[in-house]
Amino acid sequence: MGKLKLMLVMLIASVLMLAACGKDDDEKSTGSAGDGDAGYDLVKKGKFTYAASGVYKPFSFEENGELTGFDIEIGKALAEKMDLEPNPVTNPFETILQGLVGKKFDAIIGSMAYTKERAKQADFTEPYYYSGGMVFVAKDNDEIKNPDDLKGKKIGVVAQSTYEPPAKELTDDVQYYTSDVVALKDLTVKGRLDGVITSDVVGFEAIDNGFEVKEVGKPMWVEQASIAVHKDNPELTNALDEALKAIIDDGTYKEISDKWFGRDLLDIDLEGVELLE
Template sequence: MRKFLLTTLLGILLLIVAACGADGGDSEEVAGDSSGDGGDGGDFTFASSGLYPPFNYSDNDKLVGFDIEIGTALAEEMGMNPDPVTNPWQTIIAALNSDKFDAIIGSMAITDERLEEVNFTEPYYESGAQVFVAEDNNDVTSIDDLNGAKIGVVVSSTFEENAKEYTDEVITYDSDVTALQDLLVKGRLDAVITDQLVGMYAINENNLAIKQVDEPIYLDQMGIAIKKEDEELLDKVNEALQTIKENGTYAEISEKYFGADISGE
């Protein structure tokens, strides 16, 4: 009798295990079907330093700015969920190539050196490398006065390389905001080289007592950086970028931050 009961219980247990196995197989198949939807949907994770107002910065612990809104518009155009994140600027390309995010939308200038490591979309705006000094600084009145000066720049930026053409005293910062504020500390800096729009924003919106010197040193074209091997995403972002320029979304975002369309088109 005991043997019969054990045999019966063993049989019931085997039936339960078999049933669970069948259910598990069905669940796995459904999961596989949901991921094979042609690449639509999902998150579009894009990175910036988060320290570059008005392009990308934190406001009440939320990432905001021109770059963030452009990235959000691109994600929505591609049918994806926007997921903006931050990463230190000096390691941002390495982080992209380590699959920490899908793209860099952080006002990154397109350079030959960077093109060796990543691909860039078509430029999404153009701006100039501008010299700024304290409002009461009358010693630096032209680009020629930068020779031998103490110049502040963001680390690993194109501005850092440019500053080294004028002086050995290049002081690097994680944030343009901090560099510009240091112009007001006597004896700390003679000048800062940064994006013209960033400096003008600090003057107009933050009432920082600084002024621009001369015309821009040069113009940069800014692109969205994407991994070399991700050509499909590059094409999708380029297509979405063209669409938001044509349908007025880009211009609306640009007008909000700069009072003009900075696309150059």
């Protein structure tokens, strides 16, 4: 009888252990309220994994072997508000949306502008900054005074960016790059490029860092850089919107923006401005 009781106890213990393991597996895949996951799907339990190109200084770039920049710090601040560990990763911009759709990461915080076309593949939060699409040329180039002067010329853009379509409207001679910084640098090499279309923020930052380039005219449009999230994860989108509002309200956002740009990138007069959609 003693052996029978012992076997029965061992059997019950085994069943309870299997049930506990099953529960752990469920929590790893879906998250649970109170452990920082708040019920939304995450690629890694307890971590907020967000992607940027890593070659878009000052928004995301590597320094001393670590990812840093405005986008990276915004992601860290949002993760903190959501009680998650920040886990920034890199992915080439031209395939970053496909990476999100394939659930390689939880979100894109990589200066991706909201567009109706992109919204077919991902959900977007409220904008976390505004920037304008602007033409830049070499500092000694006095021939190109407005975007129309680039018709038929060689224009540099990042592939799959919002700057590609207007470049194609102006010319058939489009040079593709994986980094706006490299494209702007090529403007200073005689005969390589006639112009580059990129963010005004990035162009002005390049000028501040000694690039011999200059802007042409005013921004052609203003785009809304937003956080892209997988369409199957609306809870995470809502949580990010709440966290974004929180870091704006408590001054964290302005502190990060002032650090990298000396101004608040959300402080812009949008009246009468064409928003890219």
